[in-house]
Amino acid sequence: MTSASGKSRGWGFDGLRWPVRYGTIADMRATSYRSAILLLPFAIIGVHGQQAITPGGASFEVASVKVNKSGDRAVSLEFTPDRVRIRNYPIGVVLMKAYNIYERQLTNPGSVRSVLIERYDIDAKAAHPVGRAEMLRMLQSLLADRFKLAMHSEQKEVSGYALVVDAGKNKLSEHAGEGGDCELTRGPAGEARFRNCSMDYLAGYYLSGLATDKVVVDKTGLKGSYDFELLHSREVAANPGENRPAPTVINPDAPSIFTAVKQQLGLRLQPEKLAVSFFSIDHMEKPSEN
Secondary structure (H helix, E strand, C coil): CCCCCCCCCCCCCCCHHCCCCCCCCEEECEECCCCCCCCCCCCCCCCCCCECCCCCCCCCCCCCCCCCCCCCCCEEEEEEEEEEEEEEEEHHHHHHHHCCHHHHHEHHHHHHHHCCCCEEEEEECCCCCHHHHHHHHHHHHHHHHHHHCEEEEEEEEEEEEEEEEECCCCCCCCCCCCCCCCCCEECCCCEEEEEEHHHHHHHHHHHHHHHHCEEEEECCCCCCCCCEEEECCCCCCHHHHEEEECEEECCCCCCCHHHHHHHHEEEEEEEEEEEEEEEEECCCCCCCCC
8 A cells, every 4th residue: 555655555465456357256366357437537637635535426226245254265246237246355446446546546544454355245236227437436335335435535746657658669569359358367477468458557557556666657648458468577575374474576587667668568667746646544334234
């Protein structure tokens, strides 16, 4: 996680770093992710005071929320035009999906960590078919109603990086299909494999949350979806629960993320001062049984 200064400080729970592909079952340690509708964009904007976050207003016709006590790591999340089914997801990940915010934008998760890391099964049905943006607003309302979620946002200037196109042409391949999901998986050599992914996703989720210690925003001007791979070294924090008593360097022979982005993608991480929205959880509690 991050403080208002943008310095990463960790939740001590690696499951919140790797959301999974919608509509599939996958392990949280090797997974893919579908990009959400941008309801609260991670953008360069003017600095203002605190603002309360108001849920979207619309609600599901019926919703079941139950703690998942299976102890399994397999998870799934599926959206259909009139239903959302969530299995074994930490509710903190559901929150980030509902509001399309990244881990680094939450400033005080430790205050409600016991709530955020608990896994839930959620089956919620709308009264009629709706679009994806409306479905996410309904999910916001469910979090407010059942988990009593209250948040506020504040925009602060932090030191970070802008993702820009390097001199010359980028080395990205445009995705050939239409629509579909952004998928992120790990290859056998430890490379990150992106399929049908936007530059906003690369910057805001992957580079901000996993590959660097600062906020990254997309300034490439590239609006399409792309297929590409990225192999780089990265340090993973100590986690005794995962049999990792000390920090570990993954892919130590690979280039740094800065070199990899430049050489493999034709992009560049450019240091900049950024005005970024940060979100604080004012209240959140475990729901009562259905």
